[in-house]
Amino acid sequence: MGKHYRVIQWATGNIGGRALRAVIEHPGLDLVGLWVSSAAKAGQDAGTLAGTAPQGIVATSDVDALVATPADCVLYMRQGTDMDELCRLLASGKNVVTTRGDFHHPASMDPDVRARIEAACQAGNSSIYSTGSSPGFVTEALTIPLLSLSRRHDCLTIDEFADMESRDSPDLLFNIMGYGVAPTAFDQRKVDYVKHDFAGSLAQLADAAGIAVDRWEAFGEMAAATRNVTIAAGTIAAGTVGAQRITISGMQGDKAVLRFRANWYCTRDIDRPDWELRESGWRIRVEGDTPLDVHITFPVAPEDYAAFTPGLTAHRAVNAIAAVCDAPPGIRTTADLPQIIAQLG
Known part of the structure; x- marks a missing residue:
């Protein structure tokens, strides 16, 4: 990183708070602004919210003030995507790196929304990029080089x-995600939410690699616990939901050629042994003329897990700032950006 980039952090939730600290500690980034949604956080020093020394940057909910603040990039990590807000930021000349999943595949976006975003990028000579750990790293940044070993592709399963x-x-766990209750029909809204982000990310991969996809299918499944299980949040009774799976598939005729499966569970003692639940992490299988089976796990103690996981998503976004700031204006993707390399010193 040959120069410093001025950064505004947008939101300080679980992911945003980790990104804020990473920006403060990064040798090539200068924090120049901080947006918060909470009245309780507004007026506090950014360092207080990040758990660092004072930074002289006061958190604010004033969008107008931050739009007027000179900055190279906004790390946009708020809950929900405000397209009007984003257009203002982009048109003011600020690049945006976001962990929202709306921009993985421009061709899949609502045409009117895409046109507004692209027009704002042209007006501000700015770019916007969606990334994170999943979707993002595991669906794009990792799979693109894995497929670079192949000349015939059958299926990629994550x-x-x-x-x-x-x-x-x-x-x-119990009220929102639906664990510990009798299995019923899967909430289609949850399926559609996961499909939106992951089908878009995998569609980017398909376009880049020339993998023909006719349509995207998505469905959810539940599995019941086979015994009473006590977890940190409470008790999962035998016969109630102990695990869930959402599958997103890119279909070529009647065959899946790209597939993402989210396996979320509170116990591995379930009535679906064919699910082969593993410890937290990812398994990526490439089927074709150069088959691969890649396993990634997180060697972190359970008591440290909550402090570890936000970095998986936040850090890739922070590390992408330089590449996005130096990219041509428009909606950028992993496929058209240079490789993102962390600057650690």
Whole structure:
């Protein structure tokens, strides 16, 4: 990184808070602004919110003030995507790196929304890029080089495993995600949400590699616990939902050629042994003339897991700032950006 980039951090939730600290500690980045949604955080020093020394940057909810603040990049990590807000930031000349999944595949976007974003990029000579760990790293940055070993492609399957046994979030697990209740029809809204982000990311890969996809299919499944299980958030009774799976498939005729499966579970003792649940991480299988089977796990103690996981998503976004700032204006993708290399010194 040959120069410093001025950065505005947009939101300080689980991911945004980690990104804020990473920006403060990064040798090539200068924090120049901080947007927060909470009135309780507004007015606080960024260092206080990040757990560092004071930075002299005061958190604010004033969008107008931040649009007027000179900056090279905005790390956009708020809950929900505000297209009006993004257009203002881009038109003001600020590049945007976001962990929102709306921009992985420009061709899949609503045409009117895409036109507005592209027009804002042209007006501000700016770029916007969606990334993160999943989707992003595991669906694009890792799979593109894996496929570079092949000359015949049959299918790429990404299995993501998330063990939630140590997560002490009863409301999230039981009331929102639906664990510990009798299995019923899968919530289609949850399926559609996962499909939006992951089909877009895999469609980018398909376009880049010349893999023909006729349509995208998505469905959800539930598996019941086979015994009573006590987890950090409470109890999963035998016969109630202990694991869930959402599968997104890019189809070529009646055959899947790209596939992502989200395997989320509170116990591995379930009535679906064919799911082969593994410890948290990813398994990527390439089928073709150069078959591969890649396993990634996270060697982190359960008590440290909550502090570790935000970095998986936040750090790639921080590391992408230089590449996006130096890219041509428009909606950028992993396929058209240079390789993102972390600057660690």
